[in-house]
Amino acid sequence: MRRIKYPKERRKQKSLKSSSTLQLFGLILVAASGIIVSSVYFHWGDTLATASLFEHELGFTPPNSETSKSRPDNTTKILPTSQVSNEREEQITESATSKNTPMVQVDKLHPKGEVSSAVMVATTETPKQSSKQPTLEECLALNSDSWIKGPRIGNSQEGHITVDSGIDMILNKANLSGPKESGSIHSLLKETICHKSSRFLNVTIDGSDGKNSKYFWALRLIYLSFHAHQHKEAIAEAERRRDLGCGDILSKNNFGPFDFECPKAKFLVVPMGEMGLGAAMRLGAVNALFAGMATNRTILLINNAPVGERSIRKPWVHASCNRKDIQCFFMPPTPCTITVAELEGAYALGRSEYRRMFKFGEIPEEHAEDRVIIANFAIRPKATPPGFSSAIMKYADAIIQNIIDTTSEDDPRIEIIKQSKDLILEEKPFDREKRYYYFGVESQTHHAAVFYAMRPNPLNAEKMDAILHEIIPGSFNPELSFGLPIRASDKCLVESECLSFPQYMRLMGQIWNVHEASHGLSNASTSIVLTTESKTVLEDKKRFETNQTLRDQVPFDYNFVMNEHDVMQETGLPNDFMKNTAAEITADQIMLSAVSSLKAQLMAKFTVGNCCSNFHLLLFDFLQDGCGAAQ
Numbered sequence: 001m002r003r004i005k006y007p008k009e010r011r012k013q014k015s016l017k018s019s020s021t022l023q024l025f026g027l028i029l030v031a032a033s034g035i036i037v038s039s040v041y042f043h044w045g046d047t048l049a050t051a052s053l054f055e056h057e058l059g060f061t062p063p064n065s066e067t068s069k070s071r072p073d074n075t076t077k078i079l080p081t082s083q084v085s086n087e088r089e090e091q092i093t094e095s096a097t098s099k100n101t102p103m104v105q106v107d108k109l110h111p112k113g114e115v116s117s118a119v120m121v122a123t124t125e126t127p128k129q130s131s132k133q134p135t136l137e138e139c140l141a142l143n144s145d146s147w148i149k150g151p152r153i154g155n156s157q158e159g160h161i162t163v164d165s166g167i168d169m170i171l172n173k174a175n176l177s178g179p180k181e182s183g184s185i186h187s188l189l190k191e192t193i194c195h196k197s198s199r200f201l202n203v204t205i206d207g208s209d210g211k212n213s214k215y216f217w218a219l220r221l222i223y224l225s226f227h228a229h230q231h232k233e234a235i236a237e238a239e240r241r242r243d244l245g246c247g248d249i250l251s252k253n254n255f256g257p258f259d260f261e262c263p264k265a266k267f268l269v270v271p272m273g274e275m276g277l278g279a280a281m282r283l284g285a286v287n288a289l290f291a292g293m294a295t296n297r298t299i300l301l302i303n304n305a306p307v308g309e310r311s312i313r314k315p316w317v318h319a320s321c322n323r324k325d326i327q328c329f330f331m332p333p334t335p336c337t338i339t340v341a342e343l344e345g346a347y348a349l350g351r352s353e354y355r356r357m358f359k360f361g362e363i364p365e366e367h368a369e370d371r372v373i374i375a376n377f378a379i380r381p382k383a384t385p386p387g388f389s390s391a392i393m394k395y396a397d398a399i400i401q402n403i404i405d406t407t408s409e410d411d412p413r414i415e416i417i418k419q420s421k422d423l424i425l426e427e428k429p430f431d432r433e434k435r436y437y438y439f440g441v442e443s444q445t446h447h448a449a450v451f452y453a454m455r456p457n458p459l460n461a462e463k464m465d466a467i468l469h470e471i472i473p474g475s476f477n478p479e480l481s482f483g484l485p486i487r488a489s490d491k492c493l494v495e496s497e498c499l500s501f502p503q504y505m506r507l508m509g510q511i512w513n514v515h516e517a518s519h520g521l522s523n524a525s526t527s528i529v530l531t532t533e534s535k536t537v538l539e540d541k542k543r544f545e546t547n548q549t550l551r552d553q554v555p556f557d558y559n560f561v562m563n564e565h566d567v568m569q570e571t572g573l574p575n576d577f578m579k580n581t582a583a584e585i586t587a588d589q590i591m592l593s594a595v596s597s598l599k600a601q602l603m604a605k606f607t608v609g610n611c612c613s614n615f616h617l618l619l620f621d622f623l624q625d626g627c628g629a630a631q
Helices: 094-098 145-149 163-170 185-189 211-244 247-252 277-295 340-344 351-360 388-405 413-423 444-453 458-471 501-515 535-545 574-579 587-601 614-624
Strands: 024-032 036-044 047-056 267-270 298-301 372-374 481-486 526-532 558-562 606-610
Touching (some): 163 247, 185 211, 211 388, 211 413, 267 277, 277 298, 444 614, 458 587, 481 614, 501 535, 501 606, 587 614, 606 614
Parallel strands (some): 481 606
Antiparallel strands (some): 024 036
């Protein structure tokens, strides 16, 4: 696709030329939520031509689905953007250091604990805690002196992770118990932004639909394998803290509830790059997780560090809380933490060395035993490193065996889960002449890594649920819905040309005509979930709705569902917005807006996106593998 450069002052969407002008306008990818679907549309002038339409429905419908009847139960009050909380500043004094504080200086390091999730075989039963109050020495018997004294680079404490919930996630055995029970697979899967009625979260299916059940169990096993890899090194410490009841004494001595040393672990420290959110996740965090799995190293995503290579000392552009890293919004990738001294002395891989890591799965021999290594690799698609596949299969074997050991042999899901292992890492044929190809389009491992990296912390998950509860009407039916996430503003200046709003609506009409009969869209009002970062798009929408001639070109009745909390920052990079506006909007608020809109788009059956936008490809990663509400 040719790159088109416009003057900086031209920030409105460029209108299409007449249909007589043969102009390749761009690629628009159309996906059906939770269906393996891809349609490529090319635009010549003002004329839309379908180059190809390929659809493969999995036909997987969870029983007793009540998506169309229910609304999210969360009634959390939505805070005005000015009230979104930032992490408190903490002053570091000599006395604080003597009390093992994990901070070293305000604004330059990470507060103490907070969490993500876990999965791996831990103990079989939960022993009773001792009635005797443990000493600090007893609780930290597995930890080194250097880690205890610190200072440490701790996990965030602002995401509402408690001592008990953190330990539960680390010691989760991934069994098939009920979704509300501790230790269940569902409690790990629901940390993702997937819709509550999505096929990915529905682990109750008995497998009667054959290969489709196996497909989603294979996906879950890959996701759980990432979970296991990132948490397994903390199991011994978590068991000790649980058995002795160490929560209170550790908290009093400034040890975070989700901070563990993981003394036997080796780490790969990776900074989040200065790219848009979609690229940072799809090509940054995902590549890091792949490299960690292949080299058997736990991944730490660190920015704004007080020491170390320049790349890890830079704040992340998408964060504005005091720590200015991925944990301002998302879950920590692991409960394991390192000391400042370990980071300061860490070797940073050179370009040729991290390329060899992805090509051969190798760490330089002289640094193979280093506890901490830094890798600031380029944000671009990378080959799956050797060692990745075998590592995933080992974790999957352990998880399957644990499910077998903790589940009745009469459960029909057991056989399906065992057979699903054969689908892990299965190469799917891909016809690039019929379907538009982009990195990760058919990769379950890529999608599972995206699901893992994009887990919001509990506080932001609650805020997102509250926003969706407000904007999605109770009568909303995902099966009669379109998703229209419009990425405009700076995306239209260099990277791609953009459709006008009437053209998007005509495209909706054409898709409706194609699927009217097969998906029962006739004689029904269709919802269009519209989200955007651009004020210009909303102005175009208003003009469209007042023009009856344009409205008549849409062959169905519709109503718009919109995220009233969209910030409209007019850019994919929060720093650009904050430099050019006096509005009191933070990067964390922009992140809440963006990810809430992404989750709202998971409500739609059919979604139209811009293939030049990694944020839209991020959305398709979720829709492609069953995270949407539509069945």
